[in-house]
Amino acid sequence: MEESTNMLAIIKKEKQGYKRLVLSMSSLCLFSFAHAENEQFNDALKASNAGNTQALEQYQNSMQNDVLGYYPEYWLLNRNLASQPASAIISFAQRYPQSAMAEKLAADYVEEKVKQADFSSPLPVLQYVTNPDQAESCAMAQVRARSGDPLVYAEFKDVWLSTSSQSDFCHGLARMMSSSPLMTKEDKEQRLWGQLRSGKSGQAVTTAQSLGLNLTLAQFNSIQAAPLNYIWSAPKSTDADYAYLIFAIGRLAETDLNSALSSVKRSAEGTPEIIQKALYRTVGYIGGTTVMKNNFNKEVLDVLDASYGLPFSPEEAEIYARQAIRFSGWESLIRAIDAMSVTQREEDRWQYWLARAYEQRTDSASQRTSKEIFKKLAEGTGYHNLLAKDHVGQTYNLSSSYEPSNKDIQRLSQDIHFNRAFALRDINAPVTYINREWNWAVRQAYLKHDDELILAAAKRATDMGWYDRAIYAADRTVSKSNHLYGYATPHRGYVVSHSQNAGIDPAWAYGIMRQESRFNTAARSHVGAGGLMQIMPETAKLVARKMGETYNPAALSDMNVNIRYGTYYLSTIQSQLSNNAVIATAGYNAGPNRARRWQPEYQTIAADQYTETIPLSETRDYVKHVMTNAVHYGLLLGQGPQSIGKRMQVIPMRNVTQ
Structure with missing residues (x-):
């Protein structure tokens, strides 16, 4: 009897294993099928770029049920956008509500019509543009003005008052x-x-x-x-x-x-x-x-x-x-x-x-107002919030992190906006399309105050090594957070060891790296800087020579070499700039000579004053972000409760002989 029972158990277990195998194979087939369907995107894009309207129409039919199925129709409408009736744009927007490409199509349509001085046709389309950039806003404002909107x-x-470079729509x-x-x-x-x-x-x-x-x-x-x-x-x-x-x-x-x-x-x-x-x-x-x-x-x-x-x-x-x-x-x-x-x-x-x-x-009312503002600001975790914490005597420590639940992950799998972004990445679509869908998906979740969905997406992206989009998502939560997604620590062993060898704080090195590349090893700037720490070829040559190595351009693409060169260069700049992390951070972005020239001539100033008055807005924001990053990485690297003020030492006077 016992032998019979054991045999039944074995048969049952084998059946369950077979069932799991069938289900697994079925899921794999479904994934492969979905992947094959999504692969049509790249073929349809080639047809669009070649102006092959007939092929696009065929892809529109064959892809209509795909997660990326709205692209062929978008490309078709976009081919002669200015001649399209507003009803065609509205129809697309209503069939693909709150979608990235419906937004773009509607915004582009408004701009094209304004170029033609047609201010009546785009009026009903305005409601479908919810996140315009400045040029789009100015085009929409022209339409509104012509309709009699006095606001x-x-x-x-x-x-009206700007004298800097503006788009033609803003000039209009x-x-x-x-x-x-x-x-x-x-x-x-x-x-x-x-x-x-x-x-x-x-x-x-x-x-x-x-x-x-x-x-x-x-x-x-x-x-x-x-x-x-x-x-x-x-x-x-x-x-x-x-x-x-x-x-x-x-x-x-x-x-x-x-x-x-x-x-x-x-x-x-x-x-x-x-x-x-x-x-x-x-x-x-x-x-x-x-x-x-x-x-x-x-x-x-x-x-x-x-x-x-x-x-x-x-x-x-x-x-x-x-x-x-x-x-x-x-x-x-x-x-x-x-x-x-x-x-x-x-x-x-x-x-x-x-x-x-x-x-x-010195009056009590002003002192009281100051403390009230600092106390309110100290509730946040951004640059000015961390500065405010110092003014009210608070250190910053890790708060409880939210770990996405199975329900959150299930909702992520059902979210059309994120599905489009992941599908595009799976098929290696152009980055502009991938990032547009991802950023749009994050925005939609943000507008719904859905931190849980955003963090589920950030978790999946982190698990994939897609750090830049994970950071983009995690940075946009409001009430819930998870440092592991917002402040990823890839290549931790290399970053810590190379930083220590160079005599710099690894939290600072991570802060630079996060700001420079978002851990995208293939990142390339418009001026030729590359890799995790965005090192310029000329800088790499200099570092290699100082380290007694032969320069190899291909080596910069190697993550280990990029980190080693970057931390060495950061250490060199710091030693040149009064061993001050704030000035050195500015120097890493804008060049050591500029950072030195921005030092005061006649008396020291506080680091927050130096940072806020950096004349290049890009460098000004860069320093703020890097110092904020360093605080968060200090926590993740086990350096204990953090104070941004301890990282932002007083700025010494410029040594004119340097």
Whole structure:
């Protein structure tokens, strides 16, 4: 009887094993079938690139039930997008709701129609564009303005006042705004003064005409040839005279800032108060935006102070604030932040600096306000939040991590947006398509406050070694987090050992690496830097020579060599730059000579002041990210509770003999 029972058990176990084998083979077949179906994407893309409409139509039929099935139809609609009826775009958007390509198709359609000066056709399509970039926003704003929406002009004051490079759609919107009766005389004057300051004489002539002023290009050209001579003898009787004077002081500031600083008071004498402020603003703005050429100058802050009372554009307010931060002008900083828009002012960055400024005051009310702001900011884990923790005496430690549940992982497998991203990666589709679908999927989950789904996706991506997208996802959770996905530690043995050999903190090295490449070994920058630590070929040659090795270009693609060279170079920069991690981080991104030139000449400054006033926005943000990364990696590497302040030591004075 026992033998019979054992035999039955064996037969049952064999049946279960066979069933599992069949199921496993079935799943493998289904995966292979799905993979084969998805592979049609690449063939359809080739047909699209070749302009083969007939083949695309065939792929549209054969792929209609695939996870990537909407691409052939998207490519077909996109071939003659401007000639499509709005109904075709809306139909696509409704059949593929909240999808990445429906968003792109709708946004591109609006732009194409605006190029044709057709503002009525795209109007019903606007609701399907939910995440526009600036150019798309300006195109949509033109459509809204033509439909009679009066809110457009208030929303796009930054476009109206900007003198930096903008898209044609934003230029078109600004022209539309200039002819609107909703724009006041003061609005037009502010725009004119910005154009004069920037030397945009052609645009200034047009804006001046809307104010009833007759300015000529001939006079602008004459002033440009000798601005200082004009300033000494300039007439100061009419609005046209004042316009030419602003243009002249701007041209002088561009070519010789010191002369402009010493001449601006003379140029302002005998003019109305508002023109005086515009003249001072012109020199202050140019001085604040040419630090790369002219270095820091306390007189720039002085003339910006003298311009206070004239409305600040968002860009001008930030320039004013950074100059105040650089020279510890705390009352000026409070005024600069007060001049910002409400949205701008509420950013963590400016809240932190407002608290820093109030902290310098001695009255109890200011001290109390400062502590309240710091305490609120200390709840977060970003750069300014970590700085705020130091001000309230908190160290930063690992909080509880959320581990995605089986239910989360199951929901991930059913999410169409993430499925598209994973499918595209499985078939090695072009990176632009992969990343667009991934980023879109993360955004949709973020909008639903679905941290669990985001972390499930980050976990799967991490398990695949797809670190850059895992980090992108993990960075966008709100209430739940997992450091292992947001701050991956691949190649840990190499990073730690090479960092220690080079005499640098491995948490800092990881912080650099995360910011440089997101651990994508194939990463290549537009200037030729490559690998995990984005090393330039010339830098690699130098490091190889110093290490007594023969340089091999192919070696940079080797993860071990890239880390070894990168940590060695980072150590070299640190030793050149006062052994200060903040300056060295700036030097790794912008070059050691620039980082050194940004050091103070006459007195030390706090590291947060140095960082916030780095004149290159890319490097400024880079340093903030790297130092924040280092704090998080310090925790993961077992270095105990962290303080960003301990990593951001006081910035010493520049040694002019270096």
